[in-house]
Amino acid sequence: MSRARQTVTLTADLVILTIRDGTLCVLVVERGNEPFEGRLALPGGFLRGGENLDETAARELCEETGVRAEKLHLQQVGVYSDPERDPRRPRVVTCAYLAIAPDLPLPTAGSDARSARWAPVGVVESTGLAFDHDQILRDAVELARAELQFRTIATAFCGDDFTIGELREVYEVIWGVTLDKPNFHRKVTEADGFLVPTGGKRPVANGRPAALYRAGDAELLAPPMMRPRSTTPERSRGR
Amino acid sequence: MSRARQTVTLTADLVILTIRDGTLCVLVVERGNEPFEGRLALPGGFLRGGENLDETAARELCEETGVRAEKLHLQQVGVYSDPERDPRRPRVVTCAYLAIAPDLPLPTAGSDARSARWAPVGVVESTGLAFDHDQILRDAVELARAELQFRTIATAFCGDDFTIGELREVYEVIWGVTLDKPNFHRKVTEADGFLVPTGGKRPVANGRPAALYRAGDAELLAPPMMRPRSTTPERSRGR
């Protein structure tokens, strides 16, 4: 029996991150069915006939956020396949995806009437999620932290147009550090293909208006954005 | 039908890399069954009852190389789930793993009498593999290239004890570049936790004997090993 090939069902679970009010937030849903009915969980869904898992994830992402998935950053985190991770039969194996979205209004009273909402990652990590979603969330956030250094995904947290101050806030919130404003400004404006100035300006409550930028073509950030070494109390959260 | 939950079988496929005679090589097997009978493919196997996919991969790795999987580097690359990737029913979805091994003798005439053998990655990429294994191989090699910069996995290509010249060869072969010997030496010996001197020396054919090192505790290489920008004709191979 234990040597037999397993037949499993596959799901794609989403860790959709955004920044709201200076806090890293994740989209969670309240489960309406067993198992773990009433508990918070990551959104996700089953693989369907004609699609691959990336398409499953993109479909779910669109359903949950109301935004075309092509406009958001979406990448695999990993596969979670422990035999005991889901009590259902046949075995349920999931592929976790990291999605990054700007601060957008959810379709709360939408057609599905899903109880999807943004919750601060820190809060969710202490209250706990269903299944092994705590582990998935930790892994996805750690992946996002690492990718910020070498790839240009930080712009995915911002809207189409954004200021350098908003981009800096992305790094500061996700890494839990404070960065030097002048140096950050020089660094990102000089990184080739990272930012494209739109020419527009955004008035600020009090102060000089900030120039607006759009995301450039580059996917890789060269040279990388170095993460400060000293100010890193985030390590303690790791596995 | 297309909206129905799919039931699938899961496999773990392995991209086992090593360096032989100054060439990056991958372990391939000749398929003995349909589909793709007689074609070359990556080794892999089905998920079994009591195990998760990481354990499936570790078991296969041990079977193919004859080495305890804990001694080798093993990590997920990604999930490949296109509906047409495997003609069998039920659908076969695979999770690809990257494994890194020192140049070791294969159990060729072993119990299983598997036709496993090392083949240069460049040759395999031009002759082609079964299924979507060409894509998997490209992704795994690209992952290895990227990870070399920031993690200490290069030591996994070496034996227990190795010289700095051997370690430098790992970088040069995988990146397809030549690195400055003195600068490389200083860089890796000063990186905290990367190398531990054993005190031993290895005589060389012609020249001063090289000091021997073992892999240190660090997983992250800080500061990272920067990959030369100019000498990179490898990009053209990408997807």
Add this chain to the structure above:
DNA sequence: GCAATAGTGTCTCTAAGACAGTATCAC
């Protein structure tokens, strides 16, 4: 001695970090 590889010293230059100083807004 010569050839070959291992390893060190030193100079240059780029880029990161610190931080003073300037620009442009609301009031």
Add this chain to the structure above:
DNA sequence: GTGATACTGTCTTAGAGACACTATTGC
């Protein structure tokens, strides 16, 4: 004007790269 934020200039310093030089072997 003050206060706030955006942005620029400049100095310092760490580290990458180039490369001359020394060290230790086989012959």
